[in-house]
Amino acid sequence: xxxxxxxxxxxxxxxxxxxxxxxxxxxxxxxxxxxxxxxxxxxxxxxxxxxxxxxxxxxxxxxxxxxxxxxxxxxxxxxxxxxxxxxxxxxxxxxxxxxxxxxxxxxxxxxxxxxxxxxxxxxxxxxxxxxxxxxxxxxxxxxxxxxxxxxxxxxxxxxxxxxxxxxxxxxxxxxxxxxxxxxxxxxxxxxxxxxxxxxxxxxxxxxxxxx
Amino acid sequence: xxxxxxxxxxxxxxxxxxxxxxxxxxxxxxxxxxxxxxxxxxxxxxxxxxxxxxxxxxxxxxxxxxxxxxxxxxxxxxxxxxxxxxxxxxxxxxxxxxxxxxxxxxxxxxxxxxxxxxxxxxxxxxxxxxxxxxxxxxxxxxxxxxxxxxxxxxxxx
Numbered sequence: 001x002x003x004x005x006x007x008x009x010x011x012x013x014x015x016x017x018x019x020x021x022x023x024x025x026x027x028x029x030x031x032x033x034x035x036x037x038x039x040x041x042x043x044x045x046x047x048x049x050x051x052x053x054x055x056x057x058x059x060x061x062x063x064x065x066x067x068x069x070x071x072x073x074x075x076x077x078x079x080x081x082x083x084x085x086x087x088x089x090x091x092x093x094x095x096x097x098x099x100x101x102x103x104x105x106x107x108x109x110x111x112x113x114x115x116x117x118x119x120x121x122x123x124x125x126x127x128x129x130x131x132x133x134x135x136x137x138x139x140x141x142x143x144x145x146x147x148x149x150x151x152x153x154x155x156x157x158x159x160x161x162x163x164x165x166x167x168x169x170x171x172x173x174x175x176x177x178x179x180x181x182x183x184x185x186x187x188x189x190x191x192x193x194x195x196x197x198x199x200x201x202x203x204x205x206x207x208x209x210x211x
Numbered sequence: 212x213x214x215x216x217x218x219x220x221x222x223x224x225x226x227x228x229x230x231x232x233x234x235x236x237x238x239x240x241x242x243x244x245x246x247x248x249x250x251x252x253x254x255x256x257x258x259x260x261x262x263x264x265x266x267x268x269x270x271x272x273x274x275x276x277x278x279x280x281x282x283x284x285x286x287x288x289x290x291x292x293x294x295x296x297x298x299x300x301x302x303x304x305x306x307x308x309x310x311x312x313x314x315x316x317x318x319x320x321x322x323x324x325x326x327x328x329x330x331x332x333x334x335x336x337x338x339x340x341x342x343x344x345x346x347x348x349x350x351x352x353x354x355x356x357x358x359x360x361x362x363x364x365x366x367x368x
Contacts, residue, residue: 039290040263041233
């Protein structure tokens, strides 16, 4: 496999990440009567007017587009909760606050299709954008700490989009470090000298990938 | 191979037993996408999903005849489209990997054993052409129009 992963094959496009996020379950309040839907991806309903029920986001959006339901804003998407999260994000420069794995995609879809169901939509949106910026900044600063001795990077509570953006860069960086750190490379450098000297001060090395 | 056995669907945990096949397919799709090498092919899972797709397609045909509400039909259609997308993307992704690493895969029994019979045939057919015209970058490209050339419908200059 030539030791390299093909970046084009291993990247999730934003629309693919959104596709995955559309399977997240949300609460809707239908305004129609409809029998249960027995779908490949699961069984949903039956639907009664004004009785809340749980459906995947894509189904909620489809019903909403046709004016058949209102989507209940998830608990975390309120001004109170988001303000707390934003403060906590700013206070702890090394940690990420727990948010839904797909918070960026879910909030985007809801803003695009169910804006009128979100209370304080304008404020909520700007809070989420602020949170996103703070977190991305942390990710960027975190990347600067990667070095040849980095074997693993702990990224707790990182969200899907955030992981997706750093994945290609991270993987290739670690591969580059690995390549330049590999015994063959060191030996080549030694060959130019008079005799090979054992390299002892390089610290523990671990294969990123077996070859 | 052993590191992937954690996800082995042959031994589902209690929580996994309740998940749908689409959910399982999504998981193998995601793993396949993130992994540089080709992973084991789960034939039973893929054929189960195929069956469900076929079943839903038939149901949709029946709906068209029996005059079911358009809304319901369109919702089922979306469900079908999503599943089809996932399956196609998964299979295509594997073919891309196999096409790219044909030589490497065909030399390793471990890797070959991860392919489905159809994929193995695909890998073999690619290999043949590569052997025929070594060092030629355009071999695989040529292969796709080979039939047309031999049929005399295209002239190569």
